[in-house]
Amino acid sequence: MLDELKSAARKVNGARHLRGLLIDCKRLLSERGEANSVAIASDLIARFRELPDDAQASFFERLSRDFSPDPKAVLQSAQAYAEAPSAANLQRLTQTAEPPRQELLRRINRTPGGTGSIVAMRRALLARMPKQPELQAVEADFLHLLSSWFNPGFLQLRRVDWNSPAQLLEQIIRHEAVHQIDGWDDLRRRLQPDRRCFAFFHPQLPDEPLIFVEVALLPAMPAAVAPLIDKTSAPLPAGQFKVAAFYSISNCQPGLKGVSLGNFLIKRVADELQRELPQLKTFCTLSPIPGFARWVRAGAPCEGLPKARAQRLAEAHATLRDACAGDFDKLLHASALKALPEPAAQALLRLAAYYLGCHAPSAGGDPVARFHLDNGARLERLNPLGDLSPKGLRQSFGMMVNYLYDLDKVETHHEKFVQGEVAQSRLLTSLL
Missing domain, CATH: 3.40.630.180 (Aminopeptidase)
Incomplete structure (x- = not known):
């Protein structure tokens, strides 16, 4: 009974804070809020911090519903620009299409501590995204503004x-x-x-x-x-x-x-x-390859390969699988990796080369590989037994990789990666 009363009290308290927070949001966007933005934003931040989790979810839902552009106004502005593509009509369309919550976040940012508070808000928002994908537009606004404010x-x-x-x-x-x-x-x-x-x-x-x-x-x-x-x-x-x-x-x-x-x-x-x-x-x-072991366990899928390369990949996977008697868990032990016969050790190396050199450009490619390759690095060398910690064995069967940053070629390598081509050394290419 006592727990039920406490739960009911938390809900009532959360609803009260949420109402006050939404009132602050509307005040902050008003003309009066323009002049008193620091004080109102400070109250708004304090109220958000006091919201319980379920009330936070409701707040983000209201940001999505109540602080989005007016569809009719956007349509009218778009039609006006289509009929007369003048600078004035373009500016009007841009202003009309911008969600009011972006201006809300800008005004929150004016108050001392506002930037950090918005970063904290987005952290809470990101935690909800898997269960509330309808908040994607709100998340896009947060990301858009933070990308500008945290420009290098x-x-x-x-x-x-x-x-x-x-x-x-x-x-x-x-x-x-x-x-x-x-x-x-x-x-x-x-x-x-x-x-x-x-x-x-x-x-x-x-x-x-x-x-x-x-x-x-x-x-x-x-x-x-x-x-x-x-x-x-x-x-x-x-x-x-x-x-x-x-x-x-x-x-x-x-x-x-x-x-x-x-x-x-x-x-x-x-x-x-x-x-x-x-x-x-x-x-x-000297980088980890966090998705490599999972990819091998899944059968080493790699679409779009020429027939000869696809066959070499399949053969390498079969060789490693046979060496483990079908149990890849055996590769989670350093002693087993060190005892692999040469054909199986070579197969593991070749699988890593395919994973990084062919699978990396895909949407599901290794996140660390995509980061460095998109950053203009070159895939340089594979290092078996490079990380024999439990984490390294679990993620990549101990394999690590060197990416080379040739400062004169990073832009060229980046452009290649955007086009789906991985810059890599001759040694790595020879394994494909």
Whole structure:
């Protein structure tokens, strides 16, 4: 009985906050709101934070329904522009077609803390999208505005080192998404002179990293991740720095998902390192292949291949399957991978080459591969046994890959990828 009363009280309280929030939204869009936007927006943000989950869902639904363009007005403006395509008619059509919720978000953004609050709103919205796809138009408006406000031209690149504020270092530990940081000793090693960490910041969120990348300075292109994150290893002398290897990139703000940050970060960091260390000649990654094992288990589907290549792919899959006696779970153990007979080891390598070189351009291609290839990198080298951690074995049977960033060719490689062609080394091409 008590639980029922508490639940009813939460619903009543949530409905009250929702009504007040919607009133604030309409006030903020009024002429009076134009003049008092900061105060009204502050109240609006406070009310949103107090909304329970079910009331948040109702709020986004109302944003979709009540703050969309007027279809009749849009049609009239479109007909007027079709009949007389003047600049005035185009401007009127553009203004009429823009959802009022975009202006609402702009006015929220004017208040102190408004930018961060909108990022938090979008995070809540994204969590609801799988169950409420009808909110896609609202999500598109959030993404449109945040992509403008977080344009790389507005972002600040900062190096993170051991002397950075403790609060920032704690966020680096917490948000590392590729290779978990095992406490302060691990972080200290990752910030030694043969390592670098860079992050993007926004002027409105000066103490919160948006995204950061970790770099190892090495004598040669790395083939395995364990030596890069070994917290007991000794730092290399600067005279051995010839290669900059990006081995981890992590987003810190879920509310900025889909906003292009990582591609600009890697290129900015490469330019920064080249200025600091002119002896660096090679910029590459050591990257995971998170979808590879799942793709192999699914039968290694790859559409549109010429007959000869399709046959080689099928043969490689059959060879690996036979070596595992049909049980791919056997490849989740480092000892089994090391004991693979040569034909099966070669088959695993060939499957990875097909996955990255042929499957990657498709809509369902590996997300890490698509990120780097679309960013203008070249598929350079496969590294069996590159990541023997439980996560690496589970995702890719231990396989890792190097992408090469040739700074003079990234635009050309990007254009090829957009056309469905993967830039890759001769070694990788020979496996297809």
